[in-house]
Amino acid sequence: MVQAHPDPDTVRSALALAVRAPSVHNTQPWQWRVGDRTVHLYSDETRQLPLADPDGRDLLLSCGAALHHFRAAARSFGWHTVVHRFPNPAEPQHLASIGFTEVTPTADVITVARAITRRRTDRRRVTSWEVPPTHTRHVAEAGAAEGALVHEIVGGATRTRLVQAFQEAARLHHDDAAYQTELALWSGRHIASEGVPARSAVTAVDPLTREFHSPTLTEAVIHDLEERGVLLMVHTAADDPLSRLRAGEATSAVLLAATTFGLATCPLTEPLELPGTRNLVRADVLSDSGFPQLIVRIGWAATSAAQVPLTPRRPLDEVVRPL
Incomplete structure (x- = not known):
């Protein structure tokens, strides 16, 4: 049979x-x-x-x-x-x-x-080494095949406005005591099966990087100050639950495709968590033509950078049960 x-x-x-x-x-x-x-x-x-x-x-x-x-x-x-x-x-x-x-x-x-098993969220700065356009196109196409829209945010005014949205969201979160309490509950841990471990977080020197509590990951030594990495926007025509679920599938496809090329990856969402800055991103980056769901930064890690430790997961028996 x-x-x-x-x-x-x-x-x-x-x-x-x-x-x-x-x-x-x-x-x-x-x-x-x-x-x-x-x-x-x-x-x-x-x-x-x-x-x-x-x-x-x-x-x-x-x-x-x-x-x-x-x-x-x-x-x-x-x-x-x-x-x-x-x-x-x-x-x-x-x-x-x-x-x-x-x-x-x-x-x-x-x-x-x-x-x-090779993918890591690498919050450290990436180098200014160019990501070949063929790599970027392949990664974006892998995401787009999963039911969302994916496009590169090129340099210039659009990228500058996006960075400003990140900075504004970080400022608002920094001044929000309740948010900071929640963040402390979910980051800075040393032995845990959930949350962002201290060894996976880095002191934020890049405006795109969220400031987690008690980071211990060493930043890569990078001497140039050029714009670093490729930013890919995952967005959808609608903003309903199905669109959001499909955007998550597209994000996974982007991350795995980039990893196959040896690229460092980092999903970014902070400015999209606040209605005001999300609306700014929607207007300035998407020209109000869709809904931003997530941004993925891809780039080449410094050759001197150690591998980011594997982030722990909850035991499988906690999340898998018989029907």
């Missing part, structure tokens, strides 16, 4: 890679339910950040990234995923129902899946 679905060990292996996805402040706001023939993704709203993410946009982006990680992992194991997003309108926390069909994985598919 032809097997119509992966065995439990294969599903668990794919889920172990899925939870390597990045999430806002490493909150890992997902729950997975495994049935006999299907896998289901749910959002865990108990892990939503009230101050940094009051409308749950970052939560859905995080879950979308995990969904794409799962799809990439499953395909590398020989299983194409058939995804029904938001399958039950009466249960908005049920984000995806996933079925399977057999497929022969290609070398490209395996390369992308292998990038899951």
Whole structure:
């Protein structure tokens, strides 16, 4: 008899890679339910950040990234995923129902899946070494194939206005005592399976880098002052939950594609967490033609920079249960 679905060990292996996805402040706001023939993704709203993410946009982006990680992992194991997003309108926390069909994985598919364990969020400055346009185009196309729009924010006035939005959001967050309390709860940790570890955060000298609590990661030594790295805007035509989930999937595709080239990557959301600065970004960068969801910085890390430590994850049994 032809097997119509992966065995439990294969599903668990794919889920172990899925939870390597990045999430806002490493909150890992997902729950997975495994049935006999299907896998289901749910959002865990108990892990939503009230101050940094009051409308749950970052939560859905995080879950979308995990969904794409799962799809990439499953395909590398020989299983194409058939995804029904938001399958039950009466249960908005049920984000995806996933079925399977057999497929022969290609070398490209395996390369992308292998990038899951190599990807890190590198908050350090990148060098001014040029990212080849062919790399940038391939990375953007990988994201656009996942149901969102991805385009490069080129230098000049547009990039300057974006940096100003980052600076304004950082100033507002710095002056918000409640936000700072929440940030302290989710960063600066030394031994934990959640939150941003101190060893993964760097003292912010780049206006694009969020200032987490008690950072201990050493900044790379870079002597030039040129504009660094490529900024890719992930945006959508609408701003509904489905659009946000698909933007998370696109973000995962961008990050993994960039990692296959050896590029350092860092998802950036701070100016999009506040209505005022998000509206500024929408007007100045997108000309009010869509909704900014996330920015990804890609670039070459300094050759002298040590590898960023792997960020811990919650035990798999905490986020995976039988249906």
